[in-house]
Amino acid sequence: xxxxxxxxxxxxxxxxxxxxxxxxxxxxxxxxxxxxxxxxxxxxxxxxxxxxxxxxxxxxxxxxxxxxxxxxxxxxxxxxxxxxxxxxxxxxxxxxxxxxxxxxxxxxxxxxxxxxxxxxxxxxxxxxxxxxxxxxxxxxxxxxxxxxxxxxxxxxxxxxxxxxxxxxxxxxxxxxxxxxxxxxxxxxxxxxxxxxxxxxxxxxxxxxxxxxxxxxxxxxxxxxxxxxxxxxxxxxxxxxxxxxxxxxxxxxxxxxxxxxxxxxxxxxxxxxxxxxxxxxxxxxxxxxxxxxxxxxxxxxxxxxxxxxxxxxxxxxxxxxxxxxxxxxxxxxxxxxxxxxxxxxxxxxxxxxxxxxxxxxxxxxxxxxxxxxxxxxxxxxxxxxxxxxxxxxxxxxxxxxxxxxxxxxxxxxxxxxxxxxxxxxxxxxxxxxxxxxxxxxxxxxxxxxxxxxxxxxxxxxxxxxxxxxxxxxxxxxxxxxxxxxxx
Amino acid sequence: xxxxxxxxxxxxxxxxxxxxxxxxxxxxxxxxxxxxxxxxxxxxxxxxxxxxxxxxxxxxxxxxxxxxxxxxxxxxxxxxxxxxxxxxxxxxxxxxxxxxxxxxxxxxxxxxxxxxxxxxxxxxxxxxxxxxxxxxxxxxxxxxxxxxxxxxxxxxxxxxxxxxxxxxxxxxxxxxxxxxxxxxxxxxxxxxxxxxxxxxxxxxxxxxxxxxxxxxxxxxxxxxxxxxxxxxxxxxxxxxxxxxxxxxxxxxxx
Numbered sequence: 001x002x003x004x005x006x007x008x009x010x011x012x013x014x015x016x017x018x019x020x021x022x023x024x025x026x027x028x029x030x031x032x033x034x035x036x037x038x039x040x041x042x043x044x045x046x047x048x049x050x051x052x053x054x055x056x057x058x059x060x061x062x063x064x065x066x067x068x069x070x071x072x073x074x075x076x077x078x079x080x081x082x083x084x085x086x087x088x089x090x091x092x093x094x095x096x097x098x099x100x101x102x103x104x105x106x107x108x109x110x111x112x113x114x115x116x117x118x119x120x121x122x123x124x125x126x127x128x129x130x131x132x133x134x135x136x137x138x139x140x141x142x143x144x145x146x147x148x149x150x151x152x153x154x155x156x157x158x159x160x161x162x163x164x165x166x167x168x169x170x171x172x173x174x175x176x177x178x179x180x181x182x183x184x185x186x187x188x189x190x191x192x193x194x195x196x197x198x199x200x201x202x203x204x205x206x207x208x209x210x211x212x213x214x215x216x217x218x219x220x221x222x223x224x225x226x227x228x229x230x231x232x233x234x235x236x237x238x239x240x241x242x243x244x245x246x247x248x249x250x251x252x253x254x255x256x257x258x259x260x261x262x263x264x265x266x267x268x269x270x271x272x273x274x275x276x277x278x279x280x281x282x283x284x285x286x287x288x289x290x291x292x293x294x295x296x297x298x299x300x301x302x303x304x305x306x307x308x309x310x311x312x313x314x315x316x317x318x319x320x321x322x323x324x325x326x327x328x329x330x331x332x333x334x335x336x337x338x339x340x341x342x343x344x345x346x347x348x349x350x351x352x353x354x355x356x357x358x359x360x361x362x363x364x365x366x367x368x369x370x371x372x373x374x375x376x377x378x379x380x381x382x383x384x385x386x387x388x389x390x391x392x393x394x395x396x397x398x399x400x401x402x403x404x405x406x407x408x409x410x411x412x413x414x415x416x417x418x419x420x421x422x423x424x425x426x427x428x429x430x431x432x433x434x435x436x437x438x439x440x441x442x443x444x445x446x447x448x449x450x451x452x453x454x455x456x457x458x459x460x461x462x463x464x465x466x467x468x469x470x471x472x473x474x475x476x477x478x479x480x481x482x483x484x485x486x
Numbered sequence: 487x488x489x490x491x492x493x494x495x496x497x498x499x500x501x502x503x504x505x506x507x508x509x510x511x512x513x514x515x516x517x518x519x520x521x522x523x524x525x526x527x528x529x530x531x532x533x534x535x536x537x538x539x540x541x542x543x544x545x546x547x548x549x550x551x552x553x554x555x556x557x558x559x560x561x562x563x564x565x566x567x568x569x570x571x572x573x574x575x576x577x578x579x580x581x582x583x584x585x586x587x588x589x590x591x592x593x594x595x596x597x598x599x600x601x602x603x604x605x606x607x608x609x610x611x612x613x614x615x616x617x618x619x620x621x622x623x624x625x626x627x628x629x630x631x632x633x634x635x636x637x638x639x640x641x642x643x644x645x646x647x648x649x650x651x652x653x654x655x656x657x658x659x660x661x662x663x664x665x666x667x668x669x670x671x672x673x674x675x676x677x678x679x680x681x682x683x684x685x686x687x688x689x690x691x692x693x694x695x696x697x698x699x700x701x702x703x704x705x706x707x708x709x710x711x712x713x714x715x716x717x718x719x720x721x722x723x724x725x726x727x728x729x730x731x732x733x734x735x736x737x738x739x740x
Binding site for chain 2: 432435438439440442443444445453456458459460
């Protein structure tokens with residue numbers, strides 16, 4: 001074997017670091033989906049009647065829909081929705097009063113993922129602390145720093161808990177940005193959603209720490225359908241992080257989440273995702289189908305929403321974090337790095353819907369394709385009539401590594417107001433052997449060179465991430481692309 | 487320092503170096519001149535280990551090691567530096583970050599502890615002055631949006647920071663105006679020392695007025711056909727390469 005081949009072999013052998021599964025005693029719903037399943041989930045969560053009604057309405061609507069199969073640039077076999085377990089929860093005998101009562105195996109699982117469920121300050125001192133809502137399969141197992149946040153009037157809890165404790169807020173906001181009628185997976189999610197995070201920042205409050213939700217799929221055969229709802233009241237600010245991993249399994253597992261963000265006047269929400277679901281093996285076997293609807297609305301004047309995403313995982317990623325710019329002078333942003341390697345497929349982008357006056361949006365999308373993967377950017381910029389002086393700047397760059405992968409750009413632009421200024425820039429480039437050799441010649445090995453070049457290429461997006469997440473994302477990019485250059 | 491014996495190499499099936507011999511001792515500056523297509527840049531690339539080139543015969547010893555057996559990065563870590571004829575751009579990667587990574591890798595290879603941040607910054611500042619490189623350039627992305635002259639100066643700047651044992655300058659003078667040429671040459675001269683050698687590849691005698699070589703070699707059809715001192719460069723400038731070619735064909739006839 002030549003030296004190069006040997007190296008390649010070694011590197012592509014690098015396993016998905018989070019691929020372990022935990023032996024946690026789990027309670028599941030029977031496989032399959034009917035009204036009984038919906039009632040089962042609602043019952044498990046001890047939900048009020050109105051919530052069940054909402055689920056059933058969504059479920060009945062979902063039954064009337066066809067599985068969308070054609071418009072996205074992805075290919076996969078038809079999903080058997082009767083072959084999925086819609087609810088899986090770590091067993092517990094009683095309500096947890098403290099962390100000591102959490103199954104040690106669960107704590108170990110999160111510790112292994114680098115997530116601390118203990119509320120100790122970090123030793124490094126520089127970093128601010130992060131409050132975490134840890135969701136495993138269908139339930140939230142622990143939300144940290146709840147009390148500290150409550151002192152400021154901030155509500156940060158699992159979605160299930162919010163349904164019980166803050167029904168008025170849930171009734172008011174849930175489905176206000178992504179109604180169940182929005183699309184196939186939004187309807188499915190509204191019917192069977194299990195858990196997720198709820199966050200409310202009251203008027204004038206700047207959230208003192210990063211809030212984050214960590215999603216973990218553990219049980220085989222389950223789908224994860226979480227719902228996240230973030231509401232920032234007038235003048236409030238919060239930075240929110242989301243991370244996800246799953247064990248390595250041969251089967252494809254479905255993850256169909258809904259995230260809604262509402263910002264009132266002068267409020268700002270920054271939502272960052274590092275998505276690292278199991279991508280399947282080199283042959284494309286297994287991996288998560290990540291079909292997600294994420295949308296925010298800048299309801300009030302001068303409000304801001306930004307989505308920053310680093311997408312390296314999942315067998316298929318299908319998501320378009322969007323912003324509806326309703327308030328005047330509101331600002332929307334989408335910063336994305338999507339990496340696909342081996343046989344991964346991604347069709348991702350954003351929608352910026354300008355309704356208010358002087359609204360501004362920025363789209364920066366960096367797609368990186370390697371191996372036999374396909375990576376598409378799909379984005380819509382719509383300027384409604386009356387959205388005077390709206391501005392959009394879009395920049396979509398694609399980077400190709402090797403000659404077996406594909407990069408595609410599908411920009412849609414709809415302008416109904418003649419005062420609008422919309423710019424779209426797109427580039428496609430190949431990672432040059434010359435660039436790699438140049439790095440080699442300065443003593444930098446190929447793996448590091450690729451990481452350096454790719455991180456440089458994604459810099460504008462990575463700069464948007466909170467410090468700690470950015471470091472994590474840089475490492476993740478390097479790992480995802482290992483072995484993609486021979 | 488460097489011994490090249492009967493080196494044969496090329497691209498695809500085309501042999502370009504046809505039995506190249508050269509010996510460079512520590513502290514020496516060798517200039518390699520020759521007409522277009524004589525194999526000068528191939529020599530630089532083969533020594534640096536560019537993957538497209540295949541070596542078919544010969545041996546190269548560098549600091550007591552079999553150079554051809556080393557990966558390109560290990561050659562660099564052993565102290566071989568190539569100032570590229572066409573330096574590439576790496577968008578989004580600052581020069582500083584690039585050099586920091588390079589130094590870290592080289593030191594790790596040598597079993598040295600990582601360089602302290604303040605020592606690194608001091609080093610960078612000192613070497614910047616050497617090639618009159620503006621601070622802003624050092625903070626910008628590697629070669630991105632640099633003028634031709636700035637790119638070449640940046641190569642010399644990198645060389646100064648990495649402090650190689652052997653530096654190969656591949657037509658560093660091409661595309662430089664007279665001021666840039668002077669700056670680049672000054673940079674090189676300041677880096678000359680008893681234990682650092684240079685191979686200066688150039689078309690023109692002009693550069694050699696600034697960087698005075700110990701030896702001048704003329705390359706033609708993949709090997710050195712004439713060697714001499716700096717006077718040889720002047721003679722070439724005056725008579726052109728045809729004189730060499732003619733002399734060669736006469737030798738063959740005889």
